Amino acid sequence: MTQLSEIRQRWQALGAKPEHAAHLLRRWLHARPLHEDGRRRMEDWLPKALLAALPAIEQELHALARVVSSHPAADGSARCLLALADGQTVESVLLPRSEGLCVSTQVGCAVGCTFCMTGTMGLLRQLGSAEIVAQVALARTQRAVAKVVFMGMGEPAHNLSATLEAIQALGREGGIGHKQLVLSSVGDARLFERLAALGPGQVRPALALSLHSTQAERRAELLPRAPRLEPAALLEAGLRYARASGYPLQVQWTLLHGVNDGDDELAALVPLLRAQPAILNMIPYNEVDGLPHRRPSPERCTEIFRFLNQRGVLTRMRYSAGQDVDGGCGQLRARTAPTGVGQRPVVRLQLA
């Protein structure tokens, strides 16, 4: 896995000053050739050794991720299966709204959510920060990207340093508005500590928390290897960051028929989220062959939407993108990877 910090160090060894490195990153992250710049001659500006290495640098950056297959859907989204330099594959999704892109932070995932195909794989390896931002550079060769959500394969809090390094680069050289960088997590004490420590000169992302239940026991069944934080305490930590950052907390809730779509859950959500700086995203489950869960009926989804909004919980009903093309996270990889679902993790979870 390649980190941006390693790449920067290699460029520094070739004589690059911070402004040269920032320039090259900017060109790459906007899908523009490194050796061109309309305003000045590269020969007059870049150190000689760096200039000579540009073709090799460009080749290395392009090799970080390449499109194996692209699957456009009727809703305007496109799910892409990407190959990394070592042949491992991850998914990213061009979203139909807001020029958004959903990126992966790990190959597989250790959390093991019972409704997610990626969770059945275990963690195969971490992505380096360069591999995370490469998904954006690659997507920009196809269309504009103005928003990046870290909701693809993997749990960002389990690859925290690389994810935060990628966020800094996307907010600076990548030109993406800080509020448009949405870090999604099941919640982890270290994540809240690191977010709180981001200073005024650093890029602060928006935060999305995957809650899925207000009851600790039910949540532990659904997200078996997520940190054991009480749902109310988890929300409070997220809301604290929302108040500090000025961005509303996004609360993710995959609606599962007969599991977390009951009146008990709705009643418990109201005092937790009413009049708080939060948006509750209810996501009716996208059914997956081989996994046990079912989607609630459209009538029940409407009832839930009305009940919560009428009681002061700002609720949106969101449908996951690209449902007609293996829309659940991890399905493309599971269908196409030769080793596929059920492959045992080859590395232990490493927390960064």
Ligand code: SF4
């Ligand atoms: S839903 Fe997210 S955290 Fe849960 S297993 Fe899938 S990728 Fe991991």
